[in-house]
């Protein structure tokens with residue numbers, strides 16, 4: 001019986017894994033924050049088997065993918081496409097966020113609608129984890145678990161995780 005391959009947990013938390021974005025959290029159908037921004041920080045931990053060569057996987061690939069995921073969100077106003085409280089309207093080069101009795105205008109170039117229910121750290125963590133798992137760079141690796149965290153400020157993080165069923 002071959003011995004179980006040892007597992008390792010590789011954690012990546014680099015200062016450059018960040019994105020600056022505008023948003024407003026929706027608390028109900030009628031309550032929201034004012035538009036504001038954060039320097040969001042991203043970190044990730046991957047659990048994988050260590051091969052007979054003493055390598056799990058080249059974590060540089062993971063860092064490159066995480067940086068690309070951050071860059072996709074950087075310097076935009078993030079809007080939730082799946083909110084029960086907010087609709088997004090595109091018209092004449094403008095984007096309007098329709099919330100309660102408000103029609104909030106933005107230029108197309110400044111906005112990034114995302115397939116999430118609210119622009120919260122918990123929804124951003126789940127989205128980035130899903131996007132990470134779709135990336136071909138990580139395909140075929142013997143990954144057993146992934147945990148991805150998003151922070152909106154010092155000392156406040158949300159983590160989303162996946163575990164292999166194998």
Ligand SMILES: Nc1nc2c(c(=O)[nH]1)N=C([C@H](O)[C@H](O)COP(=O)(O)OP(=O)(O)OP(=O)(O)O)CN2
Pocket residue numbers: 025033036119120121122152153154
């Ligand atoms: N469950 C969640 N609750 C809240 C979220 C969230 O993403 N998930 N987000 C917010 C707002 O974005 C709010 O702007 C958070 O900012 P704040 O806590 O004020 O951040 P600071 O870094 O300024 O925190 P300090 O404690 O003031 O230093 C609200 N709720």
